[in-house]
Amino acid sequence: MAEFDSDKAKQDSVDTSANQNRRTVLKGTAGILAAGVFPAVHAQEKIVLRYLGTAVNQDKAIAEKFKADTGIEIQYIPVTTDEVTKRAVTAPNSFDLIDTEYFSLKKIIPTGNLLAIDSKRIKNADKITTLFTKGEVAGKAVGDQGTAPKKVMFLEGAGSKKFSATPTQFMTLIPTVYNADTLGIRPDLIKRPIDSWKELLNPEFKGKAAILNIPSIGIMDAAMVVESMGIHKYKDKGNMTKAEIDLTIKTLIEAKKAGQFRALWKDFNESVNLMASGEVVIQSMWSPAVTAVRSKGIDCVFQPLKEGYRAWASGFGLPATLSGKKLDGAYEFINWFLDGWAGAYLNRQGYYSAVLETAKAKMEAYEWAYWMEGKPAAQDIKSPQGDVIAKAGAVRDGGSYEQRMGGIACWNAVMDENEYMVRKWNEFVAA
Numbered sequence: 001m002a003e004f005d006s007d008k009a010k011q012d013s014v015d016t017s018a019n020q021n022r023r024t025v026l027k028g029t030a031g032i033l034a035a036g037v038f039p040a041v042h043a044q045e046k047i048v049l050r051y052l053g054t055a056v057n058q059d060k061a062i063a064e065k066f067k068a069d070t071g072i073e074i075q076y077i078p079v080t081t082d083e084v085t086k087r088a089v090t091a092p093n094s095f096d097l098i099d100t101e102y103f104s105l106k107k108i109i110p111t112g113n114l115l116a117i118d119s120k121r122i123k124n125a126d127k128i129t130t131l132f133t134k135g136e137v138a139g140k141a142v143g144d145q146g147t148a149p150k151k152v153m154f155l156e157g158a159g160s161k162k163f164s165a166t167p168t169q170f171m172t173l174i175p176t177v178y179n180a181d182t183l184g185i186r187p188d189l190i191k192r193p194i195d196s197w198k199e200l201l202n203p204e205f206k207g208k209a210a211i212l213n214i215p216s217i218g219i220m221d222a223a224m225v226v227e228s229m230g231i232h233k234y235k236d237k238g239n240m241t242k243a244e245i246d247l248t249i250k251t252l253i254e255a256k257k258a259g260q261f262r263a264l265w266k267d268f269n270e271s272v273n274l275m276a277s278g279e280v281v282i283q284s285m286w287s288p289a290v291t292a293v294r295s296k297g298i299d300c301v302f303q304p305l306k307e308g309y310r311a312w313a314s315g316f317g318l319p320a321t322l323s324g325k326k327l328d329g330a331y332e333f334i335n336w337f338l339d340g341w342a343g344a345y346l347n348r349q350g351y352y353s354a355v356l357e358t359a360k361a362k363m364e365a366y367e368w369a370y371w372m373e374g375k376p377a378a379q380d381i382k383s384p385q386g387d388v389i390a391k392a393g394a395v396r397d398g399g400s401y402e403q404r405m406g407g408i409a410c411w412n413a414v415m416d417e418n419e420y421m422v423r424k425w426n427e428f429v430a431a
Helices: 009-012 025-032 040-044 060-070 081-090 101-110 198-201 216-230 242-257 269-276 286-296 324-336 339-349 358-360 365-371 401-405 416-429
Strands: 048-053 073-078 095-103 174-185 209-212 259-266 282-285 300-305 309-319 388-392 408-411
Touching: 048 081, 048 324, 060 073, 060 324, 060 339, 081 095, 081 101, 095 101, 101 309, 174 198, 174 242, 174 286, 174 324, 174 401, 198 209, 198 216, 198 282, 209 216, 209 269, 216 242, 216 282, 216 309, 216 408, 242 416, 259 269, 259 282, 259 300, 259 408, 269 282, 269 286, 286 300, 286 388, 309 324, 339 358, 339 365
Parallel strands: 048 073, 048 095, 209 259, 209 282, 309 408
Antiparallel strands: 095 309, 174 282, 174 300, 174 309
C-alpha cells in the first residue's frame, strides 16, 4: 500500500468487531494495572487525541474499544497519504498521533517534527516482529529494495534527525499494519495456473487486465512485471534511475496502446467492482479487496507469484510538539494498540499486526491457524463484521505468515527521482 488514496482502500475493509481485551498503560499506572484496576482519572481529564492518517486504520470500532477501556477519546483526521506527509512537515501541531507509511520518513525525520519514541515506554517493544527491527522473518533476511522498515526504524538518539543502521532505544514509528501485495485473479475465468508477475501484460488477457494508478505503487508493480519478463534487472526497484523509469513507462505505454488494460484504478471499490463484474480477470490488488470480492460469493485469489511480493507498512509516530498528559495519552494508545485486541481485529481482515504474540492471545485457535499458519480453516472464517470470507477447509492465499512475509521482493518507496517518475507516469496515463 502506499501513496494512497489507497488509503481509501484498506479502509473499506477495516470494519467492526468485538472481543475481550487486555490493556497496557504507561509506567506510571503499572502498579494499578498489576492489580487489574483501570484508572478512572482519564475520564475526568477528557483527553482527546487527534489521530492524523489515512482511513486504513481509522476504524470506529478501534476508537470505541480504546475509549471504553481507557476513557481517552480518539478524534480521526482522515487524509491521503501525501497529505499525511505534508502535514507532518508543515503543521506538526495539528495532530497528536500520526499514522504514516515508513517510506514517508525520509521526508519527515529531517524536519525534526517527530519525537523519537522511547522504546522503554513501550511495554511490548521487544516483541515487535523482527521483520521491522532486523529485516528478518523466522531468522531469514527478506528483500529490502525500496524503503524497508529496518532502514528507517531507529534514530541515533533522542533528539536525532538521523536514522540508525542498528537498533537503538529510540524508534521513529511503532508498526500498526503491514502486508505484502501481489496480483488478484479470477481463477474461474482464467482457468489455468498463474505464477508470475509477467502475466499482467500477457496478451491473453488483453482488455481484461488492470493496474493501480497511484504512481509510487503502480510503478513498483510495473517493475515486478518488467523484471519477470526478462526485460531488465533493477538494482533497486524502489529507487530507479531516470533511464529505468523511462524503460518501465515505455513498457506500460506499449501495453496500453495494444489495448491490454481495461482500467487504471485508483479507488478500492473500483478494484472490487472490476473484479466482481468479470470485466477484469487479473490486476494489481490488495488483500482486503480480494476479501470483499469473495464476500459476494465470487471466486477471487490473491495470487502468490514466484518473484515475490511488494510490501508496505505503516506506523504510529508522535509530533515533537506533544507533552504532558497528551503525550502520556498517546503512549497509552500505542501500548493499548500493541496489547492484542487491535492486532487480532486487524489480523482478521488479512493484515498483519506488529506484536504477533498478543494478537494470538485474542484470537480463536482456528482463526490463528488459518490467518497466520496457513492451515485449512477448521470452521468458517468470518470478517470482524461477521461476514463469512472463507469456508471451512479453505487455505489462506499465500499460506503462512512466514511464507508470505518471508517472500518480500521490495517495499513501497519514494524514489530520489520521484518528481520525474510522476511526470512519466502521467504520460502513461494520458497515452
